[in-house]
Amino acid sequence: GPKVLQIPSHQIIDMGQMVTLNCDPVSNHLYFYWYKQILGQQMEFLVNFYNGKVMEKSKLFKDQFSVERPDGSYFTLKIQPTALEDSAVYFCASSLAWGGNYAEQFFGPGTRLTVL
Amino acid sequence: GDKVKQSPSALSLQEGTNSALRCNFSIAATTVQWFLQNPRGSLINLFYLVPGTKENGRLKSTFNSKESYSTLHIRDAQLEDSGTYFCAADPPPGGNYKPTFGKGTSLVVHP
Numbered sequence: 001g002p003k004v005l006q007i008p009s010h011q012i013i014d015m016g017q018m019v020t021l022n023c024d025p026v027s028n029h030l031y032f033y034w035y036k037q038i039l040g041q042q043m044e045f046l047v048n049f050y051n052g053k054v055m056e057k058s059k060l061f062k063d064q065f066s067v068e069r070p071d072g073s074y075f076t077l078k079i080q081p082t083a084l085e086d087s088a089v090y091f092c093a094s095s096l097a098w099g100g101n102y103a104e105q106f107f108g109p110g111t112r113l114t115v116l
Numbered sequence: 117g118d119k120v121k122q123s124p125s126a127l128s129l130q131e132g133t134n135s136a137l138r139c140n141f142s143i144a145a146t147t148v149q150w151f152l153q154n155p156r157g158s159l160i161n162l163f164y165l166v167p168g169t170k171e172n173g174r175l176k177s178t179f180n181s182k183e184s185y186s187t188l189h190i191r192d193a194q195l196e197d198s199g200t201y202f203c204a205a206d207p208p209p210g211g212n213y214k215p216t217f218g219k220g221t222s223l224v225v226h227p
Contacts, residue, residue: 001161031213033215035217040153040157040200041219041220042217042218042219042220043202043204043217044217045214045215045216045217048213048214048215050213055213056212056213056214058214089157091159098206098213099146099147099206099208100146100147100166101166103147103164103206104149104161104164105149105204105215106161107151107158107159107161109157109158110157110158
């Protein structure tokens with residue numbers, strides 16, 4: 001099936017530093033998502049992004065978080081500054097559309113972020 | 117309460133047996149996805165459903181939007197079916213753009 005790539009697979013940083021997580025979505029997809037998962041628990045929606053704008057964000061998407069996709073390159077999640085509670089696996093996903101028959105989301109393998 | 121409730125939360129099956137997982141929605145879901153998160157943590161797409169039924173090999177899924185539930189049937193369970201099964205619901209266009217996941221069903225298939 002369609003592939004979503006995430007770079008890096010693991011990241012260890014000190015609390016207070018900035019981190020950028022990178023996602024290479026499926027090439028013709030238009031909607032992009034970030035999710036947070038702690039220790040194999042529930043997948044928590046963070047944000048979705050379309051046409052250069054945040055469409056929706058959850059309470060977990062703190063002010064220290066930002067997303068962008070400059071000029072069709074990587075879709076990125078930046079956390080600045082990081083906190084201990086940001087340690088989790090972050091999954092990127094993309095879909096062709098929202099709603100209807102073409103909104104199936106495809107997920108990347110995740111980036112495991114450890115904040116020390 | 118949970119907008120997407122999955123049941124059971126955990127399940128143990130003997131190889132070769134059948135079972136069903138369920139998601140109940142308290143939101144107006146228009147599409148449903150089922151995923152398997154394998155022990156390595158990767159999410160595998162199983163089904164994407166508008167209201168109706170789909171089948172793929174030993175798996176079959178139904179989404180009933182009027183009664184707000186979806187089921188995933190596993191037939192002849194195999195060891196490699198072990199992992200956590202998540203369902204996720206999308207609200208209709210024009211509402212919020214927030215997909216909602218259930219908490220998952222942890223399945224162990226043993227010999």
